[in-house]
Amino acid sequence: MQETSLRKRREDEKSLQSTEPKTTNLQKELGLFSGICIIVGTIIGSGIFISPKSVLSNTEAVGPCLIIWAACGILATLGCSPPQVVVKFLAAAAILVITMVNALSVRLGSYVQNVFTAAKLVIVAVIIISGLVLLAQGNTKNFENSFEGTKLSVGAIGLAFYNGLWAYDGWNQLNYITEELENPFRNLPLAIIIGIPLVTGCYILMNVSYFTVMTATELLQSQAVAVTFGDRVLYPASWVVPLFVAFSTIGAANGSCFTAGRLVYVAGREGHMLKVLSYISVKRLTPAPAIIFHGIIATIYIIPGDINSLVNYFSFAAWLFYGLTISGLVVMRFTRKELKRPIKVPIVIPVVVTLLSLFLVLAPIISMPAWEYLYCVLFMLSGLIFYFLFVRYKFGWAQKISKPLTMHLQMLMEVVPPEEPPE
Known part of the structure; x- marks a missing residue:
C-alpha cells in the first residue's frame, strides 16, 4: 500500500514537472474548441444586434440586405437611453476588467x-427559433417583393x-x-x-427573424x-x-x-x-x-460616441x-519563394481579397467623400512619428525618455523579454 502511494506521488511530481514551462514564453494552452469559440465569440458581438439597420439603410430593400449579409460571410470565409457619460464610463469599466482578466491568465x-x-449563442438561438416559428405561422408579408425599391450605388x-463586415470582424x-x-x-x-459558416448561417437566419416582425421602415x-425584436416577441421576458x-x-x-494583445506583442518582438x-x-x-497598451487604445476609441x-x-x-497585408502575401509569393509555407492557399484567393479590399476602401470615398476619411488617414500616419523617434532611428533624447520608462515598467509589472523556446 505504501509502495503504491509512493509510486503515485512520484508520478504526480513527474507530471507536475513536465507541465511546468521551461522558458518564459507564451504557452500552447488553446485547443480546437477554444479556437472556434474565439472566432465565433469575437465575430458575434454587438454588430448583428445593431448593424442590420445600417445595412438596410444602404440597400433600401429586404432582398439586397440579406444578400449583403450572406456576401459578407463568404468574404470572411474567404430598453432605455442613459446619459452618454454613463455609457462611456461603463464601457471604460468593462475594458478595464477585460484587460485585467487577460493580463492575469491565458x-x-x-x-x-x-x-x-x-x-451569446443562447440569445442567437432564441431569436432564430422565435423568428422561424413566426415565419412558419405565415408572417411572410415583409418578404413579398423583397427587391422592390432597391436603389444601389457603388458607394x-x-x-x-x-457595416456588414464590422459585424463579421x-x-x-x-x-x-x-x-x-x-x-x-x-x-x-x-x-x-467551422466557425465562420456557423456565424454566417446564424446572421442570415437572425435577419430573417428580424424581418418577420419588422418592416424595413420599422427596422x-x-x-x-434586437431589443425591438425582443419587445415585440418575447414580452414580458x-x-x-x-x-x-x-x-x-x-x-x-x-x-x-485576447488576440489583438498578441498582435501588439509580436510587433514589439519584431x-x-x-x-x-x-x-x-x-x-x-x-x-x-x-494587453494593457491595447486596453488604453480601446478606451480612447470610446470617446467619439457615434457608433455609425x-x-x-x-x-x-x-x-x-487587410488589403496591404494580403497584397504583401501576393508579392512575397513571387519575391520570397524560398520561405517555408506550412499553410498555403491558391494565389487567386489573396488576389481576389486584395481587389475587394481596394473596392471597400475607395468606393465610399469616391461616391461620398468626407473629411473624416482624411482625419482617419492622418491618425494612422501619426504612428510613424513614434515609430521613427523611438523605434527606427532611436534618437538620443528619445532613448533618455524610453529607457528609464521601460526599466520602471519592467519592475512595476514584473515582466522580462521572452526567452527562445528550446529546439
Whole structure:
C-alpha cells in the first residue's frame, strides 16, 4: 500500500514537472474548441444586434440586405437611453476588467471567452427559433417583393459592406494567437471552416427573424434591432435581450483583447514597436504590457460616441490594412519563394481579397467623400512619428525618455523579454 502511494506521488511530481514551462514564453494552452469559440465569440458581438439597420439603410430593400449579409460571410470565409457619460464610463469599466482578466491568465481569458460565447449563442438561438416559428405561422408579408425599391450605388454597396463586415470582424483573430494554439496547422483552418459558416448561417437566419416582425421602415427607425425584436416577441421576458446583447458585446471585446494583445506583442518582438510591449509576465506568462497598451487604445476609441461613424472609419482603416497585408502575401509569393509555407492557399484567393479590399476602401470615398476619411488617414500616419523617434532611428533624447520608462515598467509589472523556446 505504501509502495503504491509512493509510486503515485512520484508520478504526480513527474507530471507536475513536465507541465511546468521551461522558458518564459507564451504557452500552447488553446485547443480546437477554444479556437472556434474565439472566432465565433469575437465575430458575434454587438454588430448583428445593431448593424442590420445600417445595412438596410444602404440597400433600401429586404432582398439586397440579406444578400449583403450572406456576401459578407463568404468574404470572411474567404430598453432605455442613459446619459452618454454613463455609457462611456461603463464601457471604460468593462475594458478595464477585460484587460485585467487577460493580463492575469491565458486560461482565465480563454474560459471567459468560452462562457460568453455560449451565452451569446443562447440569445442567437432564441431569436432564430422565435423568428422561424413566426415565419412558419405565415408572417411572410415583409418578404413579398423583397427587391422592390432597391436603389444601389457603388458607394452605398461599400458602406453596406462596411457595416456588414464590422459585424463579421473577428474572422481573422485566430491568426494572431497561433503560437498558443495546439496543433495550429490542423486547428487553425479547421476552426475557421467551422466557425465562420456557423456565424454566417446564424446572421442570415437572425435577419430573417428580424424581418418577420419588422418592416424595413420599422427596422430603420429602431435604435437597437434586437431589443425591438425582443419587445415585440418575447414580452414580458424581453429584458433578457439587452442583457444577453451586453454579454455578447463583452465576449467580443474579451476575444479582441485576447488576440489583438498578441498582435501588439509580436510587433514589439519584431522591432516594429517599443520592445517593452514584447515583454512577458514572469509569474503569469502573459503579454501583460501589450494587453494593457491595447486596453488604453480601446478606451480612447470610446470617446467619439457615434457608433455609425466609428463603424465606418474603423472599417475603412481595417480594410486598408487587410488589403496591404494580403497584397504583401501576393508579392512575397513571387519575391520570397524560398520561405517555408506550412499553410498555403491558391494565389487567386489573396488576389481576389486584395481587389475587394481596394473596392471597400475607395468606393465610399469616391461616391461620398468626407473629411473624416482624411482625419482617419492622418491618425494612422501619426504612428510613424513614434515609430521613427523611438523605434527606427532611436534618437538620443528619445532613448533618455524610453529607457528609464521601460526599466520602471519592467519592475512595476514584473515582466522580462521572452526567452527562445528550446529546439
